[in-house]
Amino acid sequence: MPSGFRECGYDRRCVAHGPLLDGFGNQTPLEDAITLFESFRKHSGVAGALKSFELTRKPVIEAYQAAAYESMTWFENARQLCTSVRLSWLMR
Numbered sequence: 071m072p073s074g075f076r077e078c079g080y081d082r083r084c085v086a087h088g089p090l091l092d093g094f095g096n097q098t099p100l101e102d103a104i105t106l107f108e109s110f111r112k113h114s115g116v117a118g119a120l121k122s123f124e125l126t127r128k129p130v131i132e133a134y135q136a137a138a139y140e141s142m143t144w145f146e147n148a149r150q151l152c153t154s155v156r157l158s159w160l161m162r
Contacts, residue, residue: 098134102127 106123113119
């Protein structure tokens, strides 16, 4: 690797997955790359650019992950939820 060259690899662990978030696995890294580029354009130092990037993207990623968790929880418990709803409907 040439001196001074750094690779910015995307960490797949920060991508949210789930039926309701289909397509965000590709969209999120592209949005991150654009935001990172803009952060470096606005800030002269690496530390400032990375801090700006984190402050901008962290809330977005956390919202995606929260939605994915909610989706996962619902689908993992769908059978119980459907059974409960069906029983409560029949008991009316």
